[in-house]
Amino acid sequence: MSNVDEESTHTSRTSGGSFDQERKWELCTMECINKEVYKYVQFINKDEDVEFGSKLQVIICNRIHVPLECQQGFWRNWGADAAVKSLKRKRQTLSNALRKRFERKCSSQLI
Amino acid sequence: MISKEKIQPPSPKDLGFDVIKCYNLDHTKEEGFADMKALQNVDGDGYKLFCANFVQCMVSDGEWKQKSTRLPISGWVSYGLEAFAVIAYVNGYENWLHTFGKNLVSDEDEVSSITSEGVSATRNMEDKRAKDFRFTADAKGSTQYGGWSSKGVNYYNIML
Secondary structure: OOHHHHHHHOOOOOOOOOHHHHHHHHHHHHHHHHHOHHHOOOOOOOHHHHOOOOHHHHHHHHHOOOOHHHHHHHHHHHHHHHHHHHHHHHHHHHHHHHHHHHHHHHOOEEO | OOEEOOOOOOOOOOOOOOHHHHOOOOOOHHHOOOOHHHHHOOOOOHHHHHHHHHHHHHOOHHHHHHHOOOOOHHHHOOHHHHHHHHHHHHHHHHHHHHHHHHHHOOHHHHHHHHHOHHHHHHHHHHHHHHOOOOOOOOOOOOOOOOOOOHHHHHHHHHHO
8 A cells, every 4th residue: 555545544633743754653653662661561451551541652652752732643543553563563572582492491502 | 512501491380370270260369369479489499490591581682681690680670571471481381392392301201102002192182282372372363472362361460
């Protein structure tokens, strides 16, 4: 899907953030989850935990410097999905790291 | 050549993870479920071995090098992350042991498993069962680790 098409599917955007700007914030959200937030949040149990106004939203938006007036639109269009996907991916990464470590511990390492 | 770092990975029971209670997830913490504090205070070296060898996977290498020699793990790894490490380990333990733990099985066990067809058949059944992940395999629409069952997430929540 081209950027133009994608943009047209997000007609509900109410913020002042441009499409490109929101995509940049989306990447920042992913990085923020990947590097910091995963240490404190591993699962999102309820939809409320990731809605606009939730602690997670406030922390991430402030951390990546999304202006207050743009937060709602950004979060509804991109942020919430990005947060859920990033956490899921991070869980996979951590589980894979555990598996590799398990394998290494089971087999003798020759040096 | 020197063989190093080969260990017997601790079983969930060694960590203090009670498998039977784990399947009764209607229980609340007050009814005796193990939380992180309880796990940390389990007798024996199982949990220490787990922390020393597996919690490292949860943080960056730089952070581990910087902090692990100076501070206790509980001082700088969050409860949530520690709990996730436990639950992810318990989730994959049987599968990984089945896949990678063959080096840990003694030669005598290998011989006995092929001397009798009955033993061999039993072994095959056990092997098949052992491939299952405890909390991710049966979750609807799950990928290998992405989709956690509600049991797994509940247990994680109770540990905190």
